[in-house]
Amino acid sequence: MRNYVEKHDKLVRYxxxxxxxxxxxxxxxxxxITENHKNGMGMAHGGAIFALADVAFGAAANAGKDMGVVSxxxxxxxxxxxKCxxxxxxxxxxxxxxxxxSYIVKVFDGDGELIxxxxxxxxxxxxxxxD
Structure with a gap:
């Protein structure tokens, strides 16, 4: 799955x-969390957090499969x-x-806090x- 995503998903790379x-x-x-991941208030942008959660869902949902799973x-x-x-x-x-x-996705910050x-x-x- 990792090689597939690295090859085909430009947003994951970006x-x-x-x-x-x-x-x-x-x-x-x-x-x-770099400057490109932050919103105007200096914290992780909600869209970046959502994208991270979506990629985690997709990685699990598509792991070990030949046919794709879509949201x-x-x-x-x-x-x-x-913040960290x-x-x-x-x-x-x-x-x-x-x-x-169906999947539950939890997103944690660098301190292990559920965000x-x-x-x-x-x-x-x-x-x-x-391929």
């Missing part, structure tokens, strides 16, 4: 994310500002059906992942 672990049950993805729905709650990095998103499977999968959590669901397509 935001300097690293997929540390990716299995169908769990994924962990990290991202630094159906994602909701996120921002619990506290992300790196940020880490951990995605845990909640339910896996034949086509629909956001989201619920993500995906749809198993019949479209092969590119």
């Amino acid at each position: 935001l300097q994310m690293t997929i540390e672990t990716a299995t169908p049950e769990f994924a962990r993805v990290t991202m630094p 159906l729905s994602t909701t996120i709650e921002f619990l506290r500002p992300g 990095g790196p940020l880490a998103a951990e995605s845990y499977v909640v339910r896996k059906g034949q086509r629909i999968q 956001a959590q989201c619920m993500a669901s995906g749809y198993q397509t019949d479209v092969p992942l590119p």
